[in-house]
Amino acid sequence: MNIEERVSVLRNRINKGLTELFEEKSPESLYAPMKHLLDAGGKRLRPLLVIFTCEAAGGTVEKCFNASLAIELMHTFTLVHDDIMDNDDTRRGTPSVHKKWDIPTAILAGDGLVTLAYQVLLNTESSRINEVLKSFTNGLLILCEGQALDKDLENREKPSLDSYMEMISKKTGKLIEVCCDIGAILGGADNNDRVLLKEFGSRIGRAFQIQDDVLDIFSGEKITGKPVASDIIQKKNTYLTVHLWNRGNEEIIKRFTSFWGRQQLAQSDIDEIRRFFRETGSLESAKEIINNDLDYAVKIIQSLKCSVDKTSLKYIVDILKDRSY
Amino acid sequence: MNIEERVSVLRNRINKGLTELFEEKSPESLYAPMKHLLDAGGKRLRPLLVIFTCEAAGGTVEKCFNASLAIELMHTFTLVHDDIMDNDDTRRGTPSVHKKWDIPTAILAGDGLVTLAYQVLLNTESSRINEVLKSFTNGLLILCEGQALDKDLENREKPSLDSYMEMISKKTGKLIEVCCDIGAILGGADNNDRVLLKEFGSRIGRAFQIQDDVLDIFSGEKITGKPVASDIIQKKNTYLTVHLWNRGNEEIIKRFTSFWGRQQLAQSDIDEIRRFFRETGSLESAKEIINNDLDYAVKIIQSLKCSVDKTSLKYIVDILKDRSY
Numbered sequence: 001m002n003i004e005e006r007v008s009v010l011r012n013r014i015n016k017g018l019t020e021l022f023e024e025k026s027p028e029s030l031y032a033p034m035k036h037l038l039d040a041g042g043k044r045l046r047p048l049l050v051i052f053t054c055e056a057a058g059g060t061v062e063k064c065f066n067a068s069l070a071i072e073l074m075h076t077f078t079l080v081h082d083d084i085m086d087n088d089d090t091r092r093g094t095p096s097v098h099k100k101w102d103i104p105t106a107i108l109a110g111d112g113l114v115t116l117a118y119q120v121l122l123n124t125e126s127s128r129i130n131e132v133l134k135s136f137t138n139g140l141l142i143l144c145e146g147q148a149l150d151k152d153l154e155n156r157e158k159p160s161l162d163s164y165m166e167m168i169s170k171k172t173g174k175l176i177e178v179c180c181d182i183g184a185i186l187g188g189a190d191n192n193d194r195v196l197l198k199e200f201g202s203r204i205g206r207a208f209q210i211q212d213d214v215l216d217i218f219s220g221e222k223i224t225g226k227p228v229a230s231d232i233i234q235k236k237n238t239y240l241t242v243h244l245w246n247r248g249n250e251e252i253i254k255r256f257t258s259f260w261g262r263q264q265l266a267q268s269d270i271d272e273i274r275r276f277f278r279e280t281g282s283l284e285s286a287k288e289i290i291n292n293d294l295d296y297a298v299k300i301i302q303s304l305k306c307s308v309d310k311t312s313l314k315y316i317v318d319i320l321k322d323r324s325y
Numbered sequence: 326m327n328i329e330e331r332v333s334v335l336r337n338r339i340n341k342g343l344t345e346l347f348e349e350k351s352p353e354s355l356y357a358p359m360k361h362l363l364d365a366g367g368k369r370l371r372p373l374l375v376i377f378t379c380e381a382a383g384g385t386v387e388k389c390f391n392a393s394l395a396i397e398l399m400h401t402f403t404l405v406h407d408d409i410m411d412n413d414d415t416r417r418g419t420p421s422v423h424k425k426w427d428i429p430t431a432i433l434a435g436d437g438l439v440t441l442a443y444q445v446l447l448n449t450e451s452s453r454i455n456e457v458l459k460s461f462t463n464g465l466l467i468l469c470e471g472q473a474l475d476k477d478l479e480n481r482e483k484p485s486l487d488s489y490m491e492m493i494s495k496k497t498g499k500l501i502e503v504c505c506d507i508g509a510i511l512g513g514a515d516n517n518d519r520v521l522l523k524e525f526g527s528r529i530g531r532a533f534q535i536q537d538d539v540l541d542i543f544s545g546e547k548i549t550g551k552p553v554a555s556d557i558i559q560k561k562n563t564y565l566t567v568h569l570w571n572r573g574n575e576e577i578i579k580r581f582t583s584f585w586g587r588q589q590l591a592q593s594d595i596d597e598i599r600r601f602f603r604e605t606g607s608l609e610s611a612k613e614i615i616n617n618d619l620d621y622a623v624k625i626i627q628s629l630k631c632s633v634d635k636t637s638l639k640y641i642v643d644i645l646k647d648r649s650y
Contacts, residue, residue: 030473081436085429104410104476107432111406112469114439118462122455130447130454137443144437148355151429 003315007048010061014047017069021116033097033109034116037076040092045316047072049179050186052312053197056304057187063124064186067132070121071179074136077113078143078175080106085147086234093225114140124186131185139178146170153237164242168209169202176205193306200300200313204320207293211323213238214286217274223323228270235261239289243282252276294321328640332373335386339372342394346441358422358434359441362401365417370641372397374504375511377637378522381629382512388449389511392457395446396504399461402438403468403500405431410472411559418550439465449511456510464503471495478562489567493534494527501530518631525625525638529645532618536648538563539611542599548648553595560586564614568607577601619646 001009018038025031047068054064082088083096084106090096098106121136122129149167153159180201184194215224216231217240224230231238237245244256256276259269277283294317301313326334343363350356372393379389407413408421409431415421423431446461447454474492478484505526509519540549541556542565549555556563562570569581581601584594602608619642626638 027470027473027477029477030470081432085432103428107406107409107435108469108472108476110432110436111439112466114436115462115466115469118443118458119466122459122462133443133458134447137440137447141437141440141444144433144440145352145355147433148352151433152352152354 003311006312007315010048010051011044013061013065014044014068014072017065018072021069021073021120029105030108030112033080033101033105034112036094036097036100036109037079037091038072040094042072042076042092044072045319046075046176046179049176049201049316050183052316053180053183053201054187055183056301056310056313057184057189057193057197057306059183059187063126064183066120066123067182067186070117070136071175071182073113073117073120074140075175077110077117078147080110080113082147085151086236090225126186128185132182135178135181135185139174139181142170142174146172146174154235158245159237159242161239161242161246164237164239165206168239169206172209173202173205176208177201187306189306193304196300196304200297203293203297203300204317207290207297207320210239210286210290211320213240214283214290215323217270217277218283229265229273232259232273233261233263233265239286240277240282243285244276244280247282248276248280252280328636331637332640335373335376336369338386338390339369339393339397342390343397346394346398346445354430355433355437358405358426358430359437361419361422361425361434362404362416363397365419367397367401367417369397370644371400371501371504374501374526374641375508377641378505378508378526379512380508381626381635381638382509382514382518382522382631384508384512388451389508391445391448392507392511395442395461396500396507398438398442398445399465400500402435402442403472405435405438407472410476411561415550451511453510457507460503460506460510464499464506467495467499471497471499479560483570484562484567486564486567486571489562489564490531493564494531497534498527498530501533502526512631514631518629521625521629525622528618528622528625529642532615532622532645535564535611535615536645538565539608539615540648542595542602543608554590554598557584557598558586558588558590564611565602565607568610569601569605572607573601573605577605 022031022035050064050068050071051061055061079091080097083091084098084103088096089099094100096106097109101109121133124132126132146167146169149163150171153163153167156163177198178201180197181194184197189197213231216226216238217229219228221227227233230236232241245253248256256273259265259273262269265273297317298314301310301317304310347356347360375389375393375396376386380386404416405422408416409423409428413421414424419425421431422434426434446458449457451457471492471494474488475496478488478492481488502523503526505522506519509522514522537549538556541551541563542554544553546552552558555561557566570578573581581598584590584598587594590598622642623639626635626642629635
């Protein structure tokens with residue numbers, strides 16, 4: 001079985017595992033909204049990362065399967081609540097939970113998802129389960145901090161690049177780091193390899209988020225599922241915009257400000273915005289971080305003592321490298 | 326030290342423990358709203374229950390102190406999210422979190438509180454920590470189910486008494502049961518005593534909720550902190566109203582319906598409503614359940630094999646008996 005076939009088999013197994021969690025559960029008014037976004041697809045990148053790091057550390061799918069489901073449930077919990085907080089109407093090509101139902105239902109669905117995540121995680125049989133639970137919990141609290149920092153940034157006129165990097169490392173990077181950490185623990189990694197695998201997660205997590213920022217501007221709706229430059233329409237700061245606020249010349253900033261939060265952007269506007277990001281060096285700076293992080297991630301894979309077969313972790317890096325922008 | 330003095334000392338210790346959790350935490354935009362309701366007081370009934378059941382089972386405050394704080398954090402999480410769902414503007418005599426800040430902030434504060442609860446709980450040193458975590462998590466999921474059932478009941482014209490009892494046993498009773506279960510586990514109770522202490526929690530939890538229902542109608546604003554009959558103003562079904570919808574005669578139901586959801590109730594209206602609950606036997610039926618549950622709770626205390634000093638658990642029952650209605 002080549003790696004693509006194996007990923008496909010694992011995705012099916014993860015989806016089946018998630019579906020089974022909801023069998024014979026009631027009331028429907030809680031569990032249907034909990035299940036909604038899980039049914040809407042998703043790449044299952046995070047559970048795959050748990051499995052691949054666990055295997056890299058010498059473990060098996062069985063050892064970390066519940067943990068991989070727990071991570072997807074936790075991730076989905078953050079999506080459900082973030083969509084309410086950010087007032088996002090669609091997610092994964094379907095109405096967000098609070099749009100399909102209402103805000104109270106979506107709040108409760110999120111609460112149910114994070115609780116179910118713990119319930120599933122607690123089914124893990126491992127002598128190191130407490131390390132796993134601590135990593136999971138500490139990660140989740142840092143994720144909440146990241147979400148708060150994100151809201152803080154929205155209210156700041158010219159956030160610094162440092163504060164932006166801190167925010168995304170907490171809001172997006174941390175959960176991906178936790179996937180790798182939990183995989184490492186359950187796979188039986190020694191401390192050295194555990195540190196390396198966490199750093200691997202942290203790097204690809206950051207690359208992933210900055211890619212998202214770039215894709216929003218430089219790719220089409222087909223790839224992101226959102227209108228081009230939706231972050232600018234929504235006045236949502238990204239690596240590109242924070243870089244531009246800090247490094248753009250007066251003229252560019254003045255002109256860019258006129259697009260900020262505008263509800264309709266013509267193709268000529270988008271072309272102009274893209275030109276700003278190129279001229280200010282924002283695009284180049286973003287690409288540099290992404291490439292550095294992904295290169296560093298590959299070096300980490302090579303330096304792992306535990307891992308015999310490095311195919312799967314490299315495959316994850318390759319997927320990220322291939323995201324079109 | 327008599328029991329009142331001891332409770333006061335323990336409350337101070339719990340409050341100090343809760344305050345210390347927030348020292349040197351940032352960002353303020355996450356931790357200030359998380360702390361808001363904790364600072365607003367509260368009887369700390371749930372952490373006290375953890376401590377008293379732990380002691381009854383042969384343990385010490387030290388063994389269960391973190392768990393007792395975790396329970397209060399989890400309880401506060403449910404209050405923060407419930408206030409958004411129920412659109413309640415005040416809580417513990419202070420603005421609810423979403424009123425003082427906004428809904429996104431309150432959602433995130435709740436998420437932070439439940440995560441912090443797990444973080445604190447995971448600091449518990451016990452060979453039985455996994456039993457504790459499972460009890461905590463299963464309880465929390467049932468609590469979410471109870472909240473969903475509560476919303477379901479709001480939309481039903483004439484809910485049955487059975488469905489009401491199921492809802493409150495999940496929404497209110499379960500968490501109080503979990504307090505006693507966790508105390509029992511950490512105190513080292515054998516299986517028999519653990520079952521008894523859980524049942525103790527379940528009974529006083531139910532009595533506590535039905536007392537709340539009665540107090541809303543039959544006591545003054547000074548005791549509940551809410552306008553008299555606020556449940557009727559908000560069309561919130563309680564034991565009394567569900568009993569009346571099912572057992573009241575046509576004339577009473579017709580007249581009672583005219584008060585249901587009315588924004589202003591005169592003293593004469595309240596007198597009439599009280600008379601309905603007396604005439605239909607709703608008040609008597611509620612009191613019967615409360616008294617039966619509290620009597621049964623006392624019997625359980627007496628039958629515990631583990632407990633030498635039964636003063637504290639009896640004190641809790643006495644507090645509940647003394648709530649004025």
